[in-house]
Amino acid sequence: MPVPPPSAAPQPSAVPPSVAPRTLKDRVLRVTRRLGLTGRGGVILGPYAWLVLFFFIPFLIVLKISVAEPAVGIPPFTKLIEWVDGGLDVHIRFSGFQALFDDDLYVLAYLNSLKIAFVSTLCCLFIGYPMAYAIATAPEKRRGPLLMLIILPFWTSFLIRVYAWMSILKDEGLLNNLLLSLGIIHEPLKILYTDLAVYIGITYSYLPFMILPLYATLEKMDHTLLEAAADLGAKPWKAFLTITLPLSLPGIVAGSLLVFIPAVGEFVIPSLLGGSDTLMIGRELWNLFFNSRDWPSASAVAIALLAFLVGPIMIFQHFQGRDQDKGAAR
Amino acid sequence: MKKSRLPMVLLGVGLAFLYLPIVLLVVYSFNDNRSLTVWTGASLRWYHELIQDGQMLEAAWLSLRIAFATACGAVVLGTLAGLMLARFGAFRGRALFAGMISAPLVMPEVIMGLALLLLFVSAEQLIGWPAGRGVLTIVLAHITFTMSFVAVVIQSRLVSMDVSLEEAAMDLGARPAKVFFVITLPIIAPAIVSGWLLAFTLSLDDLVITSFVSGPGSTTLPMIVFSSIRLGLKPEINALATIVVAVVATGIGLAGFLEARRARIREREESQAGRV
Numbered sequence A: 001m002p003v004p005p006p007s008a009a010p011q012p013s014a015v016p017p018s019v020a021p022r023t024l025k026d027r028v029l030r031v032t033r034r035l036g037l038t039g040r041g042g043v044i045l046g047p048y049a050w051l052v053l054f055f056f057i058p059f060l061i062v063l064k065i066s067v068a069e070p071a072v073g074i075p076p077f078t079k080l081i082e083w084v085d086g087g088l089d090v091h092i093r094f095s096g097f098q099a100l101f102d103d104d105l106y107v108l109a110y111l112n113s114l115k116i117a118f119v120s121t122l123c124c125l126f127i128g129y130p131m132a133y134a135i136a137t138a139p140e141k142r143r144g145p146l147l148m149l150i151i152l153p154f155w156t157s158f159l160i161r162v163y164a165w166m167s168i169l170k171d172e173g174l175l176n177n178l179l180l181s182l183g184i185i186h187e188p189l190k191i192l193y194t195d196l197a198v199y200i201g202i203t204y205s206y207l208p209f210m211i212l213p214l215y216a217t218l219e220k221m222d223h224t225l226l227e228a229a230a231d232l233g234a235k236p237w238k239a240f241l242t243i244t245l246p247l248s249l250p251g252i253v254a255g256s257l258l259v260f261i262p263a264v265g266e267f268v269i270p271s272l273l274g275g276s277d278t279l280m281i282g283r284e285l286w287n288l289f290f291n292s293r294d295w296p297s298a299s300a301v302a303i304a305l306l307a308f309l310v311g312p313i314m315i316f317q318h319f320q321g322r323d324q325d326k327g328a329a330r
Numbered sequence B: 001m002k003k004s005r006l007p008m009v010l011l012g013v014g015l016a017f018l019y020l021p022i023v024l025l026v027v028y029s030f031n032d033n034r035s036l037t038v039w040t041g042a043s044l045r046w047y048h049e050l051i052q053d054g055q056m057l058e059a060a061w062l063s064l065r066i067a068f069a070t071a072c073g074a075v076v077l078g079t080l081a082g083l084m085l086a087r088f089g090a091f092r093g094r095a096l097f098a099g100m101i102s103a104p105l106v107m108p109e110v111i112m113g114l115a116l117l118l119l120f121v122s123a124e125q126l127i128g129w130p131a132g133r134g135v136l137t138i139v140l141a142h143i144t145f146t147m148s149f150v151a152v153v154i155q156s157r158l159v160s161m162d163v164s165l166e167e168a169a170m171d172l173g174a175r176p177a178k179v180f181f182v183i184t185l186p187i188i189a190p191a192i193v194s195g196w197l198l199a200f201t202l203s204l205d206d207l208v209i210t211s212f213v214s215g216p217g218s219t220t221l222p223m224i225v226f227s228s229i230r231l232g233l234k235p236e237i238n239a240l241a242t243i244v245v246a247v248v249a250t251g252i253g254l255a256g257f258l259e260a261r262r263a264r265i266r267e268r269e270e271s272q273a274g275r276v
Helices: A024-034 A039-066 A095-102 A104-137 A140-155 A158-169 A174-181 A195-220 A224-231 A236-247 A249-264 A268-273 A281-290 A295-328 B006-028 B045-051 B054-087 B094-106 B109-127 B135-160 B164-171 B176-205 B208-213 B221-229 B235-275
Strands: A081-084 A087-090
Touching: A039 A295, A039 B054, A039 B094, A039 B109, A039 B135, A039 B176, A095 A104, A095 A295, A104 A140, A104 A195, A104 A249, A104 A281, A104 A295, A104 B006, A140 A195, A140 B006, A140 B235, A158 A174, A158 A195, A158 A268, A158 B006, A158 B221, A158 B235, A195 A249, A195 A268, A195 B006, A224 A236, A236 A249, A249 A295, A249 B094, A268 A281, A268 B221, A281 A295, A281 B109, A281 B208, A295 B094, A295 B109, B006 B235, B045 B235, B054 B094, B054 B135, B054 B176, B054 B221, B094 B135, B109 B135, B109 B208, B135 B176, B135 B208, B164 B176, B176 B221, B176 B235, B208 B221, B221 B235
Parallel strands: none
Antiparallel strands: A081 A087
């Protein structure tokens, strides 16, 4: 007989101890319940209020300041609405956004960021997929340790891993020394401080983010499907393309977005590995903010970047939410 | 069906790609030469210079304190958030909450940093709090982005957990709070520990958000590392990297050892229980 799943957190009304309050705890509980502050509501309030205050409201402020006028002073922008001589004075300007379109620098930086993030995501996918596949099809006992090996670099400092590539890729670095000593090249390749180094750095740093969701979908896959395909005479490659690949699509999408979205706004990798001509929008935002101290324009860049990323972020949350809905269904 | 060896070979190559740079850093941290590429002899010279760098040590101590405070705050909020998503069913505003908790996982850090800084500046103008930027604003910002990672860890553990124990406790009349503290919390304790460590590591490592919300006198270790390697290579950083790798490897090794021992004990207990 199907039993309806009992709610793990029943309404507080389900536990009304109608005995007189004897302990302090009981008394406190009665008071809070009378105030309408149930345990469940109280639990929800904490994280909810935190995220509204420190995540949601900040974006509204960014939006507000993106249309403010830059000013000399602290903070370096004007108030939007001011009472001047008894009248309401409104200062709203869109020149911050206007500059984004007028100045080639920003348009190029946006396009270049999208290009670099896209290509790096593809590199992560091509390197990460076979790795995730190999772990998912390894004997069950070995999967845990292998997965650990993937996660381990993530626990060491990101900054230090990028730094490691600086010493590998520089002109007299290890890669050039190796290639020179093998006689493959005759003069050092210039890799550090070019776009190529940025591709390598992003692919390297974000690879674990691609592998983990891929592994999660591949591991859940029903392997009898592949056996059935083989029994029916499908070649392994054909079986892979028609069964494994489509079934792992959610993992591919989730992993790609986990790499692509942060990579578009990446700052550290282009500024350490890229050249001065490596335009990326995260770097431009940083320069506007820290070097030019033009907070309104930096906010406009942030809003425009966010507008690009809202779509991918929503798709990511859709996939993320599928796990959460399992929890909601309880 | 014959299994192809190709994925295993590619996995090996991929792991080499992941580990080679780290191994090189560690090896060259013992090199007695500034060039970083020519091996001239083993020495602990860079470790010596590292521990004499007062500015670096001060920043490291500050970063550790910030990471500790962040991890403690994030683990409380993140566990509650994970619980809400995994156990609370549909509550009002669930969709917005789910969106706000998962967005920081992918949000570019420059946007988060700028947004939080503007919040702190506006709040200071409006209510005079927080006065200036410093350790407090860094911790608040770090808790905000790390609690999402904790929530994901906790939520996935709760979803995979056997709920019949919680149900049994409730059937026997335990209040939800009691069920949580007596049944759920001990079961998800390992996930809480990994959530705490994850928040600690993320906070310790963060450069971008920290740079936005920090003030004069609150320079963290990543900020110092970044500004020094931006100008070129510094061998002391290799020594620092080696220390980080050693600490992480020890921690993970210890965790793996404890986990394996727990599993062995559980297995033995189960087999004994089976005999009775």
